[in-house]
Amino acid sequence: MLKNIRAVLLLLLLFRHAFSLDTPQFIFLFIGDGMGLNQVFLTGKYLESLKKDKLVFLDPSWKFGLLKTDCIEPAKITDSGAGGTAIACGCKTEYGLIGLPDTGACESIAFILKKKKYRIGIITTVPINHATPACFYGHVKSRKNYDYLINDMIVSKFDFFAGGGILTGQADTAKSLYKNFDQALAVLKQAGFNLILNIPRAHKQLPIPLLPVIVIDTLIRNRQVEIKAAYSDEHNSLPYVIDRPEYNSRLALYTKSALTSLENDTGFFIMVEGGKIDWACHDNDAATAVAEILAFNDAIKPAYDFYKSHPENTLILVTADHETGGLSLGRGYADTSKSDVNNYGFFPGKLALQKKSLLYSDTATIGTFNRDAQAGWTTNEHTAMPVGIWSLGKRSEEFTGIFENAAIRDRILGGKHR
């Protein structure tokens, strides 16, 4: 009997040791929603033509892999619900579901690490209960069951949430729980979250928050009300940086604040989403997508600085849940008056002339900027193209080659941890 107990204890110790040896202590997962390979290389070429620094993760010191994004339905291209679920929970599911597998159980990497006493941060430019961030803490049959996702935020007990706002309502309106944003905030506060709601524009550093915390800048949120058509998704997101360049370091600020306040002896897991890259690509608005990718890249910089001081224990991943828009780099003029040079031309630097997103413009004007740059689009929806995954630091060698999005979770953890 005593022998058995000893053997079990030894096994437990070994398991603990293996876990602590394998899993990086500090994990950053950056998801550019809709950020296909061409979106990344358009931005890279844009910077090159303006003679500016390249994207952090395009440095040759980073490893590279190709990620397949299919959801479980062969006839359907994925959305951010199924794509995010695969990345967060390691299981393929149906279009529109959040954190629920097609069969069996699946647990997000954030919950697995939370149980190991890691601190957890979920950061996005869009609503905190939008599909991609929700996949790390939520379990709902429809990504539009926003009220259930608010409840899932409470149950998660995650340490740090930051985003543009919180949506309310349900896909099934009969079951609505919360009237509006203010009521949702009140419920979250009552559940124990500290709130940081007003952040002066010039702030370079957030106050070190008392955890758990929710960061939503209601100053920005209220300004977003001027947007035409009064989209609630827009009101609850950070503004496009092309429209309000004064806020272009906001995602970086939230990332910096998260890594400062979440650092501890056990470790942290921080997911940062550039959520509006996808929205700009749905609008076939190349200049706006490029500006969003640049702000996303700026948010990777504090993680990269952190890596430089903790290179043995840190993993940074940069990837996407799917491609949006079917972007092509070059579109050719079907115009005999143009020379061959123009037919084969690609002028990404011309996107710098565009100063407003489609929200403050019109499709004809945006179309002209696309054409001048020779950026082509094939759809307003998602595509089935694979996306890139760039990695740096501990376990980065696990993220090369071609693999499924559902493999990410266990490759980070280093084994089965269900």
Ligand SMILES: [Zn+2]
């Ligand atoms: Zn989308």
